[in-house]
Amino acid sequence: MSEPKISVDVVRHVARLARLRVTDEEASALASQLSHVLDHMDELNALDVSEVPPTSHAIPLDSPFREDAVREGLSREEALAGAPLEIAGGFAVPKVLGGEG
Numbered sequence: 001m002s003e004p005k006i007s008v009d010v011v012r013h014v015a016r017l018a019r020l021r022v023t024d025e026e027a028s029a030l031a032s033q034l035s036h037v038l039d040h041m042d043e044l045n046a047l048d049v050s051e052v053p054p055t056s057h058a059i060p061l062d063s064p065f066r067e068d069a070v071r072e073g074l075s076r077e078e079a080l081a082g083a084p085l086e087i088a089g090g091f092a093v094p095k096v097l098g099g100e101g
Contacts (some may be wrong), residue, residue: 003034 011027011034022030076089085092 004031005038006031007032 008027008031011031011045015022080086080091083091
C-alpha cells in the first residue's frame with residue numbers, strides 16, 4: 001500500500017463532526033481501512049472504461065409485472081361486501097386520532 005490517504009487526525013475530525021466517540025486504536029484502524037478503500041478506488045479509476053456503455057444494471061431487466069392498462073374495477077357493493085361495518089357507503093373504521101367527531 002502507498003502512503004495512507006486518510007490520517008488519524010482526519011478520522012478523529014470526522015468522528016467529532018459525526019458526534020462519534022472513537023478510541024486511538026479505533027481511529028488508527030479506521031484510517032488504515034479507509035486508506036485501503038481509497039487505494040481500491042484508485043485502481044478502479046485507472047481502468048479505461050471509455051468503451052463501456054453506461055448501464056443501470058449489469059444484466060437486462062424485464063418487468064415481471066403486467067402491462068399497465070385501464071380495466072373495470074369493483075363496484076361499490078362488491079368492495080363493501082366483505083366489510084364488517086359500512087357507514088354512508090364507505091368502510092367504517094375505528095377512530096385512531098383524538099379530537100371531535
